[in-house]
Amino acid sequence: MKATKRTKLQAAGWAVGDAANFLDLSPAEAAYVELKLSLSQALRRWRSTRKLTQTGLAKRLGSSQSRVAKMEAGDPTVSADLLLRSLLALGATSKDIASSLTPQRRKAGAT
Amino acid sequence: MKATKRTKLQAAGWAVGDAANFLDLSPAEAAYVELKLSLSQALRRWRSTRKLTQTGLAKRLGSSQSRVAKMEAGDPTVSADLLLRSLLALGATSKDIASSLTPQRRKAGAT
DNA sequence: TGACAATATGCCAGATATGACATATTGTGT
DNA sequence: ACACAATATGTCATATCTGGCATATTGTCA
Numbered sequence: 001m002k003a004t005k006r007t008k009l010q011a012a013g014w015a016v017g018d019a020a021n022f023l024d025l026s027p028a029e030a031a032y033v034e035l036k037l038s039l040s041q042a043l044r045r046w047r048s049t050r051k052l053t054q055t056g057l058a059k060r061l062g063s064s065q066s067r068v069a070k071m072e073a074g075d076p077t078v079s080a081d082l083l084l085r086s087l088l089a090l091g092a093t094s095k096d097i098a099s100s101l102t103p104q105r106r107k108a109g110a111t
Numbered sequence: 112m113k114a115t116k117r118t119k120l121q122a123a124g125w126a127v128g129d130a131a132n133f134l135d136l137s138p139a140e141a142a143y144v145e146l147k148l149s150l151s152q153a154l155r156r157w158r159s160t161r162k163l164t165q166t167g168l169a170k171r172l173g174s175s176q177s178r179v180a181k182m183e184a185g186d187p188t189v190s191a192d193l194l195l196r197s198l199l200a201l202g203a204t205s206k207d208i209a210s211s212l213t214p215q216r217r218k219a220g221a222t
Numbered sequence: 223t224g225a226c227a228a229t230a231t232g233c234c235a236g237a238t239a240t241g242a243c244a245t246a247t248t249g250t251g252t
Numbered sequence: 253a254c255a256c257a258a259t260a261t262g263t264c265a266t267a268t269c270t271g272g273c274a275t276a277t278t279g280t281c282a
Contacts, residue, residue, distance in 0.1 A: 028200040035195065035205055054229065064272050069230050079269065081192040081239095084146065089139040094146055098209040165259060175242050180260050190239060192269095 032080070035101065039083035040074040042100035046090055047072075061086055143191070146212065150194035151185040153211035157201055158183075172197055 025033065047057050047068075054068040061068070063086075070078050071086065087097060136144065158168050158179075165179040172179070174197075181189050182197065198208060 028196070028202075031199045031205065032196055035199070035208070038205070053227085055227095058271095063270080065228085066230075066232090066273080067271060069228095070270095073230075075231090077269070079190070079192045079239095080195050081190045082270075084191050085139070085143055088142045088146070091139075094142065094149070094212045097146070098212040101205045101209040101212075164257085166257095169241095174240080176258085177243080177260075177262090178241060180258095184260075186261090188239065190269095193240075 033074070036078070036080050036083060037074045038101050038103065039080060039087065039097070040072050040078075042092070042097070043083060043087060043090075044072045046087070046092070061089055144185070147189070147191050147194060148185045149212050149214065150191060150198065150208070151183050151189075153203070153208070154194060154197060154201075155183045157198070157203070172200055 047054070052060075054072070055065045058065045058068045067078070067082075071083055084097065087100075158165070163171075165183070166176045169176045169179045178189070178193075182194055195208065198211075
């Protein structure tokens with residue numbers, strides 16, 4: 001996102017919610033960050049499940065280890081688009097993606 | 112996605128539908144196209160509901176009428192990213208987005 | 223501890239996406 | 253039919269993303 005636009009988008013009265021950011025993000029920007037985070041986690045889960053290395057996953061995706069690391073870290077230089085395309089390339093369905101966007105929350109106090 | 116393939120897509124003159132795959136799209140590419148289509152439709156629905164014009168929506172989004180038209184048309188030059196950010200900017204939640212990705216299908220033969 | 227594998231971070235050139243403009247097409251009144 | 257609004261399509265300069273390389277950090281095992 002453009003820095004200039006970021007300024008334009010500054011909205012008043014934004015209460016910091018959860019883990020997203022204590023930076024000057026607009027609600028929409030924060031939501032975008034969180035959405036990417038969900039996808040990041042889904043990707044890492046996928047890899048973890050198969051006991052693949054980032055290098056191995058990168059090869060499968062036609063990308064590089066460093067980019068995979070950034071994808072999983074929710075790095076700002078990684079778009080939601082790349083995450084989506086990666087998940088789809090790994091066989092995820094729209095449904096899979098939809099559910100990774102609406103994670104079940106554990107009950108408070110649960111392990 | 113490769114530009115060459117994208118060009119082929121353009122050349123084929125898409126009609127909105129659900130099957131993106133009479134071209135040589137890989138399953139992942141087809142899934143990506145369909146996912147974008149779902150988001151496109153959600154965006155158009157949003158605008159339609161508020162009886163806004165594309166120009167009006169563009170203004171609200173800090174974009175242009177032509178790009179909005181392309182967004183709603185699922186144009187290949189529009190990324191899922193832009194669609195997501197637009198929906199979020201309009202106040203959609205992750206949940207909203209997730210459900211637009213898993214549309215309820217009508218029974219066959221229904222109107 | 224050292225040696226090695228895995229992951230993370232910084233950077234950049236080439237690839238892709240975006241806003242904006244011009245223009246064409248379609249729709250909707252009369 | 254005409255006039256006008258809305259939407260669609262083509263193009264392009266600039267902004268942004270991405271793969272890949274180099275390097276740093278962290279983790280693991282002996």
